[in-house]
Amino acid sequence: MVLNYLHKIGWFIGLVLLQVLILNNVHIAGYATPFLYIYLILKFESETPRNALMLWAFFLGLTVDIFSDTPGMNAAATVALAFLRPT
Template identity: 90%
Template sequence: MIINYLHKIGWFIGLVLLQVLILNNVHIAGYATPFLYIYLILKFESDVPRNVLMLWAFFLGLTIDILSDTPGMNAAATVMLAFLRPVFLRLFVPRDTVDSLVPAIRTMGVSSFLKYLIVSVFVHHGMLLTIEFFSFAHIGTLLLRIVASTLLTVTCIMAMEGIRKR
């Protein structure tokens, strides 16, 4: 149990440093920015209570907010992702395997994992970038940024899954 939490804390620190020091400075064509830190929330076991998951998400988002000087935007989007994650898992995982599952390609299959990943990342980025824009005056640009960032983040997470799988 303690080893599991130490492992999660290591991922927490690593993903926060990666996001703040490198990925926040990546802007492909001015639209796509990868938000890889949500990988930690997406990879929690399915039997983790929602309250615990939301606490992890809040502290992860708050840490990113503090280090990126974004007032609560990442915390709000990450907590919403943690709140909706059990629903997304129930949508894309067969009923008999939801009890104790670590979402991954090898446990869910490529198709189910990709659907779960795309929906989760899209919802997170939709919330985050809508808060950042705080206006629907430029809805086209907002939608382009959401879709481009979602595609980039999903690509990065699938690459990480491919590396971790081996």
């Protein structure tokens, strides 16, 4: 159980660093930015309670928002994705 959380925290840190340091500077066709950090939400097991998944999604989006200077945009999008994710 503890190892599982450490694994998820490692993915969290790795994907946030990848997004903030590299992917935020990549612009496809001049304006589209790839968002790879949402892969963490899709990677969770289907047995994960929706509340826990939405909490992880909020902190993931908030962390990207803090480093990208986009107040609330990523947090709202990731929580919506976690909420709408099929069980």
